Amino acid sequence: MTAQTVSIALAGSGGAGVITAGAMLLEAASRAGWYAYMTRSSGPQIRGGEAAAMMRLSTEPVASHDDCFHLLVAIDWNNVGRFAAELPLSAGSLVVSDPEEGEAPSQIGASGARSVALPMKELAKSIPGGRPNMVALGAIAALIGLPEAPLLEVLQKVLKRKGEEAIQASLDALRAGMAAAKDYPAVPRLPAAETRPGTRWSITGNEAAGLGAIRGGVRFVAAYPITPATDMLEWMAPALAKVGGTLVQAEDELASINQIIGASYGGVPSLTATSGPGLSLMTESIGLAIASETPIVVMNVMRGGPSTGIPTKSEQSDLNIALYGMHGDAPHLVLAPNSVTDCLFTTQWAVHLAEALQTVAIVLSDQAMGQARAVIPRPAEVAFLAKREKPQLAAEQNYQRYAVTASGVSPMAIPGMHGLQYTADGLEHNETGTPSSHVADHTAQLDKRLRKLTAYNYGDHWADVEGEGETAIITWGSSTGPAREALRRYEAGGKRARLVSIRLLSPVQPEKFARALEGVIRALVVEQSHSGQFYRYLRAHYDLPRDVKALHRPGPLPVRPGDVLGELASWS
Amino acid sequence: MDTQTQAARYSAKDYKSAIKPIWCPGCGDFSVLSALTKALAELQLPPGRVAVVSGIGCSSRIPAYTSMYGFHGVHGRALPTAIGLKVARPDLTVLVTGGDGDGLSIGGNHFLHACRRNVDVTYIIMDNQVYGMTKGQASPTTAPDWEGSKLTPEGTGVNPFQPLAIGLAAGANFVARCFTGDPNNVAEIIVEAIRHPGFSLVQVLSPCITFRPEQKDWKRLVRTAPVEFTTDAARAARRLMTDDGFNVGKVLYKGSREPFRPDLGGSGATVADLERQFLR
Ligand SMILES: Cc1ncc(C[n+]2csc(CCOP(=O)(O)OP(=O)(O)O)c2C)c(N)n1
Numbered sequence: 001m002t003a004q005t006v007s008i009a010l011a012g013s014g015g016a017g018v019i020t021a022g023a024m025l026l027e028a029a030s031r032a033g034w035y036a037y038m039t040r041s042s043g044p045q046i047r048g049g050e051a052a053a054m055m056r057l058s059t060e061p062v063a064s065h066d067d068c069f070h071l072l073v074a075i076d077w078n079n080v081g082r083f084a085a086e087l088p089l090s091a092g093s094l095v096v097s098d099p100e101e102g103e104a105p106s107q108i109g110a111s112g113a114r115s116v117a118l119p120m121k122e123l124a125k126s127i128p129g130g131r132p133n134m135v136a137l138g139a140i141a142a143l144i145g146l147p148e149a150p151l152l153e154v155l156q157k158v159l160k161r162k163g164e165e166a167i168q169a170s171l172d173a174l175r176a177g178m179a180a181a182k183d184y185p186a187v188p189r190l191p192a193a194e195t196r197p198g199t200r201w202s203i204t205g206n207e208a209a210g211l212g213a214i215r216g217g218v219r220f221v222a223a224y225p226i227t228p229a230t231d232m233l234e235w236m237a238p239a240l241a242k243v244g245g246t247l248v249q250a251e252d253e254l255a256s257i258n259q260i261i262g263a264s265y266g267g268v269p270s271l272t273a274t275s276g277p278g279l280s281l282m283t284e285s286i287g288l289a290i291a292s293e294t295p296i297v298v299m300n301v302m303r304g305g306p307s308t309g310i311p312t313k314s315e316q317s318d319l320n321i322a323l324y325g326m327h328g329d330a331p332h333l334v335l336a337p338n339s340v341t342d343c344l345f346t347t348q349w350a351v352h353l354a355e356a357l358q359t360v361a362i363v364l365s366d367q368a369m370g371q372a373r374a375v376i377p378r379p380a381e382v383a384f385l386a387k388r389e390k391p392q393l394a395a396e397q398n399y400q401r402y403a404v405t406a407s408g409v410s411p412m413a414i415p416g417m418h419g420l421q422y423t424a425d426g427l428e429h430n431e432t433g434t435p436s437s438h439v440a441d442h443t444a445q446l447d448k449r450l451r452k453l454t455a456y457n458y459g460d461h462w463a464d465v466e467g468e469g470e471t472a473i474i475t476w477g478s479s480t481g482p483a484r485e486a487l488r489r490y491e492a493g494g495k496r497a498r499l500v501s502i503r504l505l506s507p508v509q510p511e512k513f514a515r516a517l518e519g520v521i522r523a524l525v526v527e528q529s530h531s532g533q534f535y536r537y538l539r540a541h542y543d544l545p546r547d548v549k550a551l552h553r554p555g556p557l558p559v560r561p562g563d564v565l566g567e568l569a570s571w572s
Numbered sequence: 573m574d575t576q577t578q579a580a581r582y583s584a585k586d587y588k589s590a591i592k593p594i595w596c597p598g599c600g601d602f603s604v605l606s607a608l609t610k611a612l613a614e615l616q617l618p619p620g621r622v623a624v625v626s627g628i629g630c631s632s633r634i635p636a637y638t639s640m641y642g643f644h645g646v647h648g649r650a651l652p653t654a655i656g657l658k659v660a661r662p663d664l665t666v667l668v669t670g671g672d673g674d675g676l677s678i679g680g681n682h683f684l685h686a687c688r689r690n691v692d693v694t695y696i697i698m699d700n701q702v703y704g705m706t707k708g709q710a711s712p713t714t715a716p717d718w719e720g721s722k723l724t725p726e727g728t729g730v731n732p733f734q735p736l737a738i739g740l741a742a743g744a745n746f747v748a749r750c751f752t753g754d755p756n757n758v759a760e761i762i763v764e765a766i767r768h769p770g771f772s773l774v775q776v777l778s779p780c781i782t783f784r785p786e787q788k789d790w791k792r793l794v795r796t797a798p799v800e801f802t803t804d805a806a807r808a809a810r811r812l813m814t815d816d817g818f819n820v821g822k823v824l825y826k827g828s829r830e831p832f833r834p835d836l837g838g839s840g841a842t843v844a845d846l847e848r849q850f851l852r
């Protein structure tokens with residue numbers, strides 16, 4: 001069945017309640033049996049300021065925005081022009097705005113979209129306790145075919161504490177919006193869906209990553225607040241306390257990373273979460289964890305860089321630092337989830353791998369994925385749990401912490417195990433752990449730290465490989481959503497192509513990659529970085545077909561399916 | 573717990589490793605190592621339940637010279653490493669060792685926040701008023717007119733820190749100063765520091781005979797502090813403000829702040845319970 005989708009943007013200034021209304025819409029849609037994907041955008045103000053909730057509802061799971069919005073509802077136009085580039089419209093779109101607010105900003109008008117006037121403020125005023133955002137929500141519901149029942153359920157849940165009167169007022173406002181929108185020009189209406197309570201999740205990427213970490217076994221987190229990673233930490237703090245772990249707010253990222261190294265040395269699977277500036281501060285100690293073979297997971301929720309960059313917007317431009325940021329030869333894992341849902345799996349897998357291989361796993365999520373909320377099919381259980389190889393107590397006579405083994409992994413004693421004491425060291429060391437500058441020790445330890453990563457069997461999880469044909473789209477992270485949708489549309493047009501979305505960025509998997517690309521004669525690389533970091537990474541480590549195009553551009557605008565499709569189409 | 577190790581009597585040498593220190597003959601750090609092992613023998617702590625954490629510097633080499641669990645991390649970050657370990661593993665005894673450069677310069681911010689956080693660890697800072705490992709540069713405790721470094725041939729011109737005053741102001745729960753010339757006293761103070769709950773700060777004057785040979789005179793300059801410890805932070809602070817840095821051998825301050833120790837007991841919830849909030 002082909003998905004039917006509708007894309008809606010709800011915009012307004014601070015206090016207009018667009019984010020609240022957006023969240024209610026998503027919640028009601030999930031109760032109506034639809035899937036959803038929602039991101040939000042806000043101005044630079046710390047509190048208040050203009051905001052937009054951008055949403056796509058669908059009869060099938062969705063992991064990306066569409067090319068344009070079918071419907072833009074603006075409660076007011078104050079500064080909404082700032083988002084114009086993030087709110088693409090077409091001539092078929094419908095713009096609903098309040099006549100009191102005057103003309104739409106020129107960028108919006110220039111799209112040629114149809115427009116109608118909805119006196120949201122006036123209608124709200126006629127209802128005691130009514131609010132314009134509820135009128136807007138009612139209009140949206142009527143236009144897209146969302147029934148009243150799930151909306152009422154959500155109202156009752158959200159306004160429970162405010163009492164019956166507040167619920168009634170909001171319901172009246174909703175109905176006023178619905179009535180007014182009855183004769184508006186059409187936007188896509190979604191068909192009624194089967195509702196099966198208990199089969200869906202509503203979750204953000206950051207929450208999914210936090211849950212994945214806890215599922216994997218993480219019980220200690222230390223971190224310093226930074227957008228857009230903070231909400232992952234805010235979700236984890238109470239969650240960890242419930243399951244017998246803890247989260248420490250450290251004095252800075254240097255402290256965060258070293259605290260988790262200390263905790264992990266103590267045998268407790270540990271994680272920190274940060275964004276680019278914090279990752280930069282952590283790099284020396286990431287090297288320490290690699291050299292001392294102390295497993296840790298570093299979640300980096302990418303934002304626009306360099307420097308403080310664009311804190312609230314997404315970009316895939318920390319690939320280089322994650323791969324190459326460490327001094328010395330410092331092999332480690334770099335993984336990237338490629339959807340909100342996958343934040344759960346990939347983070348859990350990262351915990352498992354870091355613990356099994358006694359190394360650092362850097363997980364690259366990004367603002368778009370981390371802060372997006374999606375209604376998704378209930379995710380499967382994942383078998384990957386933290387499991388660190390420990391020495392057998394009695395068997396060890398002269399315990400060698402850094403013993404050179406065939407796998408490269410050396411059993412790791414945990415403080416409290418009597419008779420197996422050792423000193424973990426970031427200085428190069430021999431097998432016992434004693435500092436050494438001998439070439440033989442250096443080479444042996446470098447070899448084992450690399451070997452344990454390269455010899456490991458990562459199975460099929462290294463990438464998502466889909467489709468067939470001579471054309472391939474190669475991508476990673478949050479660019480996968482639009483790339484995958486472009487592939488579907490390409491296939492719907494009777495053409496064939498494949499998608500390779502790399503989840504395990506380091507260590508590289510050249511043989512698996514070659515197999516995935518067998519028979520491919522041309523490849524389109526898709527990423528969100530100005531300099532083409534991913535493209536250069538592919539060039540450096542993999543054999544690519546001769547005909548390669550790279551669609552790489554910086555944030556904050558998301559890659560849209562149509563952009564990818566356009567590149568594919570221009571080839572044929 | 574291991575009953576065999578419980579029954580055994582540990583002597584100081586049971587806490588030493590076979591590794592020969594890289595230190596210069598006569599370095600004060602030798603006394604700290606031996607005092608530390610004596611202190612642990614006094615406490616009879618099983619070596620497998622003690623962790624010694626350090627950063628980088630001559631003094632930071634201590635962990636490998638002991639028979640306990642050791643973590644020799646990066647320069648300046650011993651305190652957060654130790655704090656992470658102790659918070660995650662409150663059952664362990666955690667000691668932190670290092671120099672004035674490691675703890676007060678590159679690690680200065682962690683020093684402040686470790687005092688403030690008051691996790692139950694003991695921090696032994698070996699103050700030689702110089703960076704020994706990098707061959708003799710000025711540290712935050714070096715006098716402004718010290719001209720012994722090629723990096724600052726005219727002296728730094730910058731006033732030194734008073735680590736104990738800063739530690740006290742930042743919230744350290746136990747403050748003491750001692751001198752390597754009297755290793756038995758250093759051992760006694762370390763014993764008290766470990767026993768006292770919360771963040772215990774021990775400044776050990778530990779001469780660098782190679783880059784600060786004039787510190788050989790310390791044995792003539794130091795004097796046993798004239799008064800016993802106080803539990804009044806304001807009084808301890810007043811003493812430190814008029815102190816020339818050579819009052820040694822006594823605990824200066826013992827506080828009673830509750831140590832930072834998050835409850836790791838959980839609420840009995842399972843991961844499945846956490847997932848329920850997402851279900852629709
Ligand atoms: C990030 C970093 N910067 C600089 C150094 C070089 N370094 C090593 S030890 C040290 C100073 C050590 O002085 P201190 O902590 O007083 O210890 P001491 O050697 O005197 O015992 C410096 C600057 C380093 N290892 N790492």
Ligand code: SF4
Nearest residue numbers: 596599630704780781
């Ligand atoms: S350089 Fe100074 S501090 Fe370092 S070992 Fe020699 S005497 Fe000790």
